[in-house]
Each structure stands twice: as C-alpha cells, then as structure tokens.
Amino acid sequence: MSVKAPMIQPTRRGALAGGLALSGALLGAATGTDGVGAAPLAGAAGTSSLCRAVTIRADQDAGPNSGFWCATGFSPAELLFLPEMRQTLSFLGSLPGDTRPFVRIHYLLNLVTGMRTATGVAYDWSLLDEALDTLVERGLRPMFELMGNPSNLFTDFDELGQVKSWRDLVTALAARYAARFGRNEVTAWLFETWNEPDLPFWSWGEPGLANYYDACRAGLDAVDPALRLGGPATARTLSSTFRAFLAHCDAGTNILTGAAGGRLDFISVHEKGVRESAEDLTPRPLRMIARELQAVDYVRAHHPRFADLPFVNDEADPQLGWDTPHTWRARPTYAALIAKIADQHRRHLSEARRVDARVVNDNGFLGRWGHRTLFAYFGPRTFPGGQAGHRTDLAAVKATRQASAEPFALVKKPALAVLELMGLLGPRLCSVASDPPLAPDHDGVGMMATTWPGAGEGLSRIAVLVYGSPDRIWSSGEKCLRVGFEGLAPGDYAVAAFRLDDAHGCAFDLWDDWEAPDQLDADQFAALRAAQEAGLLGAVEHVRLESGGSLVREVVVPLPSVTLLLAERRSARLAGAPTNVTAARQPGPSPREDVLLTWRPDPSDRVQLFDVLFGPSAAGPFERVNPVPLLSAAFLHARAPGGGVYHIEARHLDGPPSRSGPLAF
Template identity: 25%
Template sequence: MTLICAIAMQGAAQVPVSNPISIRVDLAEPQGPYKPIYGWFGYDESNYTTMKYGKQLLTELHDLSPGPVYIRAHHLLTSGNGVAELKWSSSNVYTLDANGKPVYDFTITDQTFDAFQKAGVRPMVELGFMPKDLAATVTGVNEYQVHFPKNTVSGASNNPPKDYAAWSELIRKYTEHLVQRYGKEQVRTWYFEVWNEPDIGYWHGTPEEYFKLYDYSVAGIRAALPNAIVGGPASTGPTSDRASAFLDDFLKHCLNDKSAANGGAIPLDFISFHPKGRPTVVDGHVQMGLANELKAVENGFRIVATYPKYIKLPIILSEADPEGCAACSMKMNPSNAYRNGPLYPTYTAAAIKALFDLQDRYKVNLISMLSWSFEFEGKDYFEGFRTLATNGVDKPVLNVFRMAGLMSGERVSTSSTGQVSLDDILSAGVKQTPDVDAIATKAEHEAAVMLWNYHDDDVPAVGVEVQVTITGIPPTVKRVLLEHYRIDGSHSNSYTAWKEMGSPQTPTEAQYAKLKAAGQLELLGSPEWLDVSGGKITISTELPRQATSLMHLKW
C-alpha cells in the first residue's frame, strides 16, 4: 500500500489544481534597477581553478551574464604544494629563507589568476589564509594543515600573523604583483576582501586582532594601488548576538578609530557578510530553511542601515547559500540531498526576489549574492556536493543563474495570488502553502518574468496552473516573441537524465553527450509570437512543484 500511495503522489505532482494562480506584471511600474547580484561565485579550493573542469566551468560562468562575473576563492595565500583537497588549497606565495628573509613566489598565483583572465571573469581577491612561516605559534608537524573531514579551520593556517608589518608587506607585494601582471586599470575593478569569517574558527585571534589585520591589509593594498576597492569583514550571517556584534563593531572601528597601520582614516569601500539557510531532514524528506538565510540578510541590512555614512556602500553577500558546507556531500549530510535536482534552483529564484525586497525595505545597496558553489574534480557523478557541475556536466542550479542573466534593466511591479509574503517567509518559512511568485524586469525592446512554485518541503505535490498577465507593453508594440525557459523534473535537468540512464559512474561517450545536453537551459516549447492587445498579454502555463520558469519577451 505504501508503494502504491507513493506512485500515486508522484503522478499527482504533474496534475495542476483547478483554481489557477494569477500573476500580474506591470512593465510601466518600475521598482528599481535590476543589478546582477547573481553573477558572483566562490569555492574553498582555489587550486580547482586551473583543473580541467574548473577552467571549463569558469568559461560557462562568464557566458551566463552580459556583465562582469566575479570569483572568490579561499587559500590564495596558504602555504603548500598547490594540490587541492576538500576545503583546502595553497599557493606557497610566502616563505622565509635560511636567514629569515621573505621569499615571494607567485608561480601558483599566476596560474590561478591567468585562468581567471583567460575565462574573462574578475577576481574577488580574498586575502587568506596565513602563510606557515608568518603564522603565530606553529608547532608540530601536523598543526598547520588539518585534513577534511576533520575540522580544517583548527590548523595554524587560520592564526594571526606573528608580525603585522610583515603581513602588510606581503599584501603590498601581492597587490603590486597583480598590478604589474594584469594592469592597474583592470585590478582597479577587482574587490579586495580581508579574510573569511573572522568571527568564528577561521580566525584564531580576537575581534580586535582582526580589526588590526584589516588595517594592515588595507594599508598594504593601498600602498600598491591607491584606489583599490577594499572591504570586509566577511563575517558569518548576523543571526546570533556574537555575529551581529562582530559586524557592528567592525563598522564602528572603521568609522571611529584610526588605522593601527598608519594612524590615518580606515578605508571601507564595501561591506560583506555570509547569510546561510538551514535544511534539515523531517519525516524522511529534506526541509529547506529559506527563512534562516533571509533573517541573516535582514539583520545585516538593519545593522548597516544604522550608519548614515555606510548605508549606500555596496553590500556583498560573499557567501549566500542554503547551508554552510559545500564539501559535505549528501552522503555525509542527508539534508544536502536538495543539491542535485530542481529544488535548489527554485529556492535560489525565491531568494533573489526576497533579497531585492529586503534591500528596498532597508534602503541599502546590495550588489552581490555570491553562491559558494563550483565543482569538485575526481568525485562521483551527482555525489551531492554543493556544486554547479559534476564531472563537467551542468546541474539544474546553474540554469537558474542563466535565467537571471537573461533579465536586465529595471525591476517592475509584480503581484501573485499564490505569493507567500516576505514577512511570512521571514517568520515561518514556506511550510504551509507553496510560494508561487515572480520577479520581472523591463529593458529596451524586451522584458522578462521569472516565476516559481517553491516549498521548503521536498515532497511530491500537485502542481499549479498559472496565468501571467503582463501589462504596460509600449502602445506601438503589436506582437511580442515569447521564449519560455523551464527548470523542473524533466527540463534543464541533467540529474533526471542521469537517473533515467541507470545512474552510471562511467557513462559512455554517447551517455556523456546526452548528460551535457540535458544540463543546458531548455525551452519549454518553441518560441512563439503573441498578439498584444491594449499593451497587454496573458500567458498560461502549468508549473509543477519546485519548478522555475523564465518568460522572455522581445519586440
């Protein structure tokens, strides 16, 4: 009986309910600029940048957006042999010779940044972690690097420097080298971020010692490139009192104190922190924690908004994800099973709109929701890491970023009879009725509507019929071309294709080609020309649970 019920529910998931959801889009009612907050990505293992599938994926990330795509990576300054492991990489940029004199080696650094350049992406230069010869209190053979799944941040690579002036000189030399190799005008467009999550185990010093590190880092950067873009603190999402206080105290330090490095004012060009969700397993299924991520964002925006000097500074959510460990596969954490299928992109679509709404509410300047997801070389297909691709095969989540890249111009007004309000999501998540909602944009000669049917609980459920009414089309336009893209169980979904072919770990050449094709963003049907009447059109579609659509209009 249990099996029969399960099969019946799977079938029911494709049957729309009788009462359609009405979504209205008014192109004549702008809501603010649509900024490419989606065009930012990052990963722990900086050495994956130069590997086969890493280089391939960087090119794909460049191609998903008309504007710059930024890449942030850990371990740009860590000592080691340049071989990646889970949650570990190295550049060996700094050592001391037999006489205790610094030796700077940019060989691995150049390979990493050259790969960024070749792919056409821009680095977000995260200054971390501490070189072994500069780290305070390194003793014992195994105290610098700790191997995953042990607590990798417990090693001395996360120690403060034993000499802050030497650290500042390293940063000056590092920045100077980047400027010499890639040009002042290009490096001027990069973002330099000091460290990663210094409010938790990634930093083994006090908050005050991090503020000192920030001062000496910025002094080193600006000595080599006076107009470099600098910021931080890259702290965790401010949901706890500790994390909130850290972000607040950092802003107070930059506003009120003098630089420990030179006694001058403390530069701050952007503010960064890391909101995360919290999925769990409930009654045998994954339940997402969208509310947790959005609460962290709201608290961070609220803190920034209390500082008139900083309220308009760019805010970079330099890790913004459904949870906190990209390298923890679903084998390790069953709650991470959301990562392979259409739930992950639908969660991301709902988060994009909520982030813009929170930005508008607090009147701050959000420019990035950086997805801490890339790829892992040499792992099983669809092992359940938080990745954009697996063995060179794009996963469904990459396609929601491709959808976002097709949107441009101004955000415009949307309303939905199936919407779960932002305040309700913040207070209780999406655990009762699904969130059937949309975000829309208008640019010259085009418009786009992204819509989704999202629920925190990943269980079979009936789909919905949606009627999307778009008004405000220019009066001279009589016909528009509709391109309707879809991510769901059977579209833009390499995971479904992989399972249908028997989940091979050594796919044949023909199977691999099929998987590659299935990983691309797919049209739901052929493009079609629609007649416009009175500046209005209505489009009907069936939207399964955990599905995302993009209706792209051209005229």
C-alpha cells in the first residue's frame, strides 16, 4: 500500500531558522532602498550584535574564477548505455554557466574490441563511439582515462612490440575522435593515465607504467601535439609509483625514442577527506589538502620543471567509498562540503601556494539516497559496487542495450543543486574582508565572492556563495553574517538569494517523513521533485544604488547550508528565447508519462530562470508545470499519457520572459 504524500512542510529547523533574519528573504539596505549615505557596517540600523560584519569590494579584483570544480566521475563505462545514466548526464550537461563539465570514467577502452591480423590490429570502436556521443551531445567533456584492455590483447608493457601496438591504438583513437568531433572539441579534453596504478588495477609494474606512458604520449602527439595528457592518478600519498612516474617523465629514458625526459601536461592524485567506513566518520578536508600539499612540495623540490603544472585531485571526495551508504550524502551536508572543499582549494592551494589547483568530486555514479551520487535512484536495478572486482562483459552490455528499459525515477540531491548555484558564480573573484575575520576552517562558515566585468558601465553583477559546513557532520545551529556590497556601479538592481538547507532543496527529509517507502506513487514523486530544487528565498527585491552607496544584507547561515546571494543591475534587455528544445520519453515507474525536456539557453552574462509551459495544442491554454523557477536547462515532466505542446520561457531576475518556439510532443 502506498503512502500518500502530505503537503510539503518545512522541517523544525527550517521553521526556526528559515534562512534569513526577520521575515523577508533579505533585510533591506541599511540606508534604505536608495543606498545613499551608507552607515558603517558595524553601526548600521538593525544590526544584530551577534552578526559578523563582512565587506565585499566588487571593484577589487582578486583573480580569475575558473570553475575548477566543474567535473565528476563514475565507474564503469558500461553505465553510459543505461537510460538512468543518460538522464543523469542530461541534467549535468544543463547546468548554468559557461564552464562545460568534465566527466572522468573508468574502463572506457574495455568498450573497444580488437583482433590481431597480419598487418596489425583491427579494432571495433562502435560501443566507444556511442559512449562518447552520449557525453559530447550533452555538452560534457571526457577526462579520458586511457584505461582498459581491448579484448585483453595487451599482456606485457615491458615488451617493445606491445608498447608500439599501444601507441598505435592511442593514435587511432585520437585520430578517430578528432575526425568525429572536430579538433577544437578534442583538444579541449583531458587525457589521463590508467586509474590508480599504485593499486592492483595496474598489473605491469612501475617500469611497465613508464613504457605505457611513453606510448600514450607518442600516440596523442602523432595526431595533434595540442592534446593534453597527465597522470599518474595515484591513490596513495607519495607512493613509490607516484615518485617513479614523475622521475620518468622528468628525466627517464623514453622506450620509443631513447630521449631523456618527456612532456607532462598535468599532475593528478587521489586524496579523500576520510577513509572508507560504514560509520559516519568526520570528513576532514584539511587533511586532504595537507596530503595534496605534500605532493606539491615533493614536485617542487624534486622536479622543478613540473612545478607550475596544473595539479588535479580528481577524486577529492569527503569520504572514500561511493557505495557505502551515508545519509548525509542525501542532505545539504554534502552540498556544503562540496562548496567548502572547492573554497579550501582556492584559499590553501591557489592563493596561498600559487598552485593551479583543480578538483573533481567523484559523485557521478548511479545509486540511492546514501550513495555518493547526484540523484537518488528508484527502480529495480542494482549497480556495481566499485571497480575492484569489475570485469567488463560486452555480451551483457549489448544485451542490456537491446532489452526493454527498466522503469525508473531519479530525484535530485543537494549535491547536484549546489553545482547549479556554483555555476552562477562569475568569472572574477573579488575582495572579501570581515571583522572578526571569517574562519571557515574553524567554524565552517565561508564564502566565495565573484563579479562580472560590466560593459563600460562598471561592475554590474555580483554573486556570493556562502556555505555553512562544520567538519562534524552532526553539527547544527546557525551563524549570522551582515554582508555589505561596495564598489558596484550606481543604478537599479534586482537582489535575490537561493538556499540549500533542511527546508530548501532537500527531498530526502520528505521521503524520510513517509518512513522510507520503496514504492512511490505519482503524487509522491511529484512532491519529491517539488522539494528537490534550490529555494528562492522570498521575492526578488528591487533596489536603487546611488554613486558611492552600499548594499547591506543580514543573512542567517544554518549549519549546514549553502546560500547564493545575487545582485544584478536591472536592464531593459529581455532574456533571449531558449532554442534547441528537445523532448524524450523516459521509462517511468508510475502511470504518468515521463518526458525529459532539455534546451539551450541564449548566451547571456545575466542570471536566467526558466519555466516549462505545457498545453493541449498550439492554441493553448498553457500552464507552468515546474513547481519553482528552474536554474538548469532541463526538466522532467510527469504528465498524463498523451501528447501536447511545450514552450520554454527564460527571464532574468527582473523583467518579463522570452518564450521559445513550440515543441509538439
């Protein structure tokens, strides 16, 4: 018997700390709505004595914001053929912002089969073609691990003939996909060595790894020297494999050319916040960073030629083990940890040590609420527990592709919603000062403040990500910040805030209130999807800022939570109409018909919110079918069976919408 969904109510914490001081989404400017004669932050009217004063200087540039966290990963490559993963990737590829996410996937080359002939090896690329099409068509880029063994042809990387054969395989791969997708696309990818060669996933020892790398490098260079290759993606801090790999790339003898040393485009490692455990251990990202800095210091001391290379932790997760269930992964706790880990890398590596740091949260798997995933899966499938015991079965892959799809449903977790908020950050960082100083490594409250350069009119938009993320995942309570924005160009502004906390963007709590049913009805899925989106806190405000004025807001920060503060100069220019609207039926678990809609937003340097309109025919009438404004360019519509017509509307924080052309589906 199914349990009917109750009306969505805020949690107890949400009722007590709804996110902002008093009843509004944000307190009004300390000087009224015109910003004239702003009082000092410490003495402004209405300020709580417990609030920490923060001043953000939009006109003081603090360097680029490269979106270095916009990546994810999963294993194995066979998941790319499942509709569940394709739906996941459709949402990932529809995130706001200009950065195209990277996706790092194990065992891609196991999708290739090969047969030795008198003239070499003949390869069948068809499955890998389809797998990569799945990524590129959704606006995603591979972080392409050259991992896998086509038809188990390769047995000895100490044997020169097999090393040359691997080089030829990589050459054929690079040439094929440069022709298939274009040079500009493939040179934007990242190629990487075999995953974690200091663990038993690699069978040919450290000399074999050096030979393998030489073959990979030569194979890519034969097609285009602009193709980027790095590694070693080792799992153990300063392992002998890590040291031997760097020594070989720096000054070792190349097995193919006899030359000393070679080219390396980036250095990658894997460091986690805490070891794998069935218990809810305390994630300690600072320990992760300390281990990363050991690697950075080692490179600078022993291989100064590589000191300025990008340094990538491409499995920078709070806890090792994606498939050991932890409830905090379903809640805003994980979203806040993702934001904090990105900010700690910015502060401790990029700014303090001048490291070109990148991070990947390896959370692209398919799984349920407690797994390290972007969605909670509802359906009959079970998914591989990890790569340790993985063996690719291409016959099973092909049978799965030919079989009828299993009905399923996905519900967004805060781990994906926080990537939406981070996608709305601007391309430049700006100055932040506070009294007393922010101490995110102590109390978990920190921020990243960003701007967009205005077109000859000064800085006209600011976006500030505020996170509350104490290391101890069972912490609770709240902090208060009194944020003053200075250095913005004068004019009329739209001011808004989005929030992830217990009462906003946390569908798990609703499911928990129903006592965790395995089978849900259509109304329950609708309720979960209404609860899954980052919440807009109150109405968008309209504020006039005079020359030299400040915009001041007092913000309550629940622990844990993520808040995005936005102030954007109002404009008469409308949002551009979305284009390339597509629809596809999904095998849903309820009597309703699931339709996945995606679209391409008009290029813009302003925030865009989207609505999906649906009607019985081109003549209408049309109604909005998304429960709250959307930040991403994707939406799953669960409708009564039968066709209809869709329009997608886009609007800025203020102003009327622009509507796409009709899509009959």
